[in-house]
């Protein structure tokens with residue numbers, strides 16, 4: 001297996017309610033190399049909930065990183081160990097999510113104001129596991145949006161042992177903006193990220209925010225170690241089909257059509273249905289697959305009307321797929 005930094009050249013962002021194990025399995029079919037991230041799992045949920053359910057993933061997903069939310073060093077260390085034992089390749093600490101729910105638990109973006117505490121969390125987790133422990137963060141929060149503030153956060157956590165950062169290149173407002181607005185309203189500032197890499201070339205730096213194409217990814221990789229894509233990969237997964245060749249210099253999986261890809265996903269869907277998973281839990285991730293093709297709207301309508309009905313099975317997905325007209329490339 002290659003070094004994790006190789007796979008990190010292109011990663012898929014952690015997205016709550018989106019990047020669950022079904023979505024990750026599906027994206028893995030589009031690229032054997034992209035680094036996948038779990039949804040954020042909070043330390044209290046993992047320690048007091050059902051860890052097997054939260055940590056469950058398919059061996060085919062690898063390499064896959066577990067993102068944790070929390071700010072209690074010892075609890076995070078316990079969770080990191082649980083993640084390592086479950087087979088994850090990396091533990092990532094969320095220092096970038098601005099939702100109210102997250103702030104009340106004192107984790108996510110508000111941790112940018114507590115760099116020393118984040119450093120303690122990193123050290124505790126690193127002492128507990130052998131796999132890499134990384135940070136995903138913003139470039140600032142509220143009025144703390146200067147270069148000096150950002151650099152101090154990186155240097156403080158760096159001294160604690162973190163050497164790999166994924167940076168969502170916009171600041172977050174902790175009050176007044178919804179999480180969705182916080183992904184759109186504060187302007188992107190890639191310059192801060194370029195400047196950081198130029199100043200600290202020994203750090204592994206991935207950039208995140210607003211990347212929509214493999215061409216853009218390749219351009220950013222001229223200056224940085226990695227690019228993380230969130231919404232575009234979710235809404236338009238087909239954009240990843242040539243990632244293995246374009247980004248990694250490897251062979252693409254070679255899907256000729258989206259239908260061919262979807263058909264290859266059917267056995268997984270059947271396996272999950274047999275295991276008691278409702279169809280719509282899987283198909284909700286497939287809405288964007290045929291975007292732009294004739295029949296895509298009917299495809300989505302069939303899925304939204306029928307996939308959540310009791311007993312819905314693969315026939316619904318096939319019926320939806322058959323509504324799409326697709327040319328062979």
Ligand SMILES: Cc1cc2nc3c(=O)[nH]c(=O)nc-3n(C[C@H](O)[C@H](O)[C@H](O)COP(=O)(O)O)c2cc1C
Pocket residue numbers: 013014015016017018039040067094095096097136168183208209210211228229230231232
């Ligand atoms: C629905 C949704 C859920 C998200 N959940 C998380 C999360 O659990 N942890 C996290 O660090 N970021 C989360 N994010 C932020 C993304 O990881 C990413 O930083 C952001 O979407 C910007 O990247 P993009 O422009 O490529 O989408 C979420 C984003 C979306 C759209």
